[in-house]
Amino acid sequence: MFIFEMILLIGVGFIAGVINTVSAGGSLITLPALLFLGIPSTEANGTNRVAIVVQSLTSFFTFVRKGQVKLKGNASILIASTLGAIFGALSAITVSDDSFMLILAFTMVVTLCFIIWNPVKAINRPSTLTPLAYALGTAAFILIGFYSGFIQVGVGFYIMIVAILLYKKSFVEATFLKIIVVGLSVSISLIIFAVNGQVLWEIGLILAIGNALGAWVGSKMVLLQRTGWIQFILIVTVITLAGRLLYEALA
Template sequence: MSVKYTLLVIAVGTIAGFLNTVAGGGSLFTMPVLIFLGLPSAVANGTNRIAIMIQNIIAITNFKNKGYFDWKLSVTLALPAVLGAIVGSNIAISLPDDIFNKILAVVMIIILGLILWNPKKRLKSRDLELNNRRKIIGAIVFFFVGIYGGLIQAGVGFIIIASLTLITGFSLVRINSMKVLIVAIYMIISLLIFIINGKVNWLYGLSLAIGNGLGAFIGSNLSVKKGDKWIKVILTISILLMSAKLLGIFRL
């Protein structure tokens, strides 16, 4: 990879890390860009997971230091997610590029709707009794979350936030701490499947990870409430254009 492409990937990672911190949906930006740079869809999918893994490890450390972690429940929900991720990842590595691109385009539009709906604001936290029934429902839900995470991954954070809010009623801080641990646990297995099958470009992945870390650092240290609407406008335009490109509506 040339120096200019390396810098481009780092820049894209920085934007994605920033978006993930202040609005969400960074992978909806990185995945199409990796594909447009010439990576096969499955390789782009696997490569993107390196940055996500590193980003979540950093987030886990931060939440742990702040004392927000709920290890027991997070691991309980992560186990069915791991099983789902095994299924989803094995499907992802065998999908033809054109089919995956179309699936990704449709998913991007759906997740865009979820971003604009914003579960962080729409769903209110409240104390719910985590009885066995809710735990069973949670296990079933997170099995399918794992399938989606293993197959696509992009936008899974919004799905997890909505799911955990409805199932547990916990505060968003606690939910976010659970989210990063659940994703990190199933991502270990998912990333391993992509690596074993040769579906990872390490240079792109590590460059992307550098950018993600930088973007997350910038985003977490800025007060951007006034910029949320602007960020969503840019994200909306970007997703619609990239979805149209993936669907073959136009060519660059």
């Protein structure tokens, strides 16, 4: 691998690590970057998960040291999302390159719209969790797990919405839950991709170096509430990358 490619992967991984931790959508950058390096879509999808697992572990231990860990009451969420991730990953390994690029481009645009709209800020959290909200939340996390196992792009943002809207979590609690759910679902899907020979470990680990550094910085930004500049970078980057993906898929 050329030095330029290593530096590019570490830089892209760093930006993605920050974005994934303070909001969501880091894979909106890393997955297209892997595809543009000429990596087949299924291998890019699998390889991207190496960095996400490392990033999730980094963020998790940062929250542990800050005393922000609260696992009680989240067992059903973790089980539902993990089961969904298994089926999502099994589905993803059968998708063709062109179909994946079209799905990815569409997903990037939809996720970007949600990020710009940011319904999380408009949610008023009631003080109690109703049985209906609990049931809907469990079903939502099965779908979220499937999505995470299949493509993963922007999944953290959807986790935040459900965690705050249905489970009445605070922003910091929802952020920590996002880290746990993403970490578990992506770890499970990574195993499935790896068993099927769809992971390029060297590239994934280089990307993970950047992700880990970005996750460390991002975790501190969340706790200090200094995250305002992230959205601008994400919007400009995603629009550019989605346009190129559509061009290559339809050319």
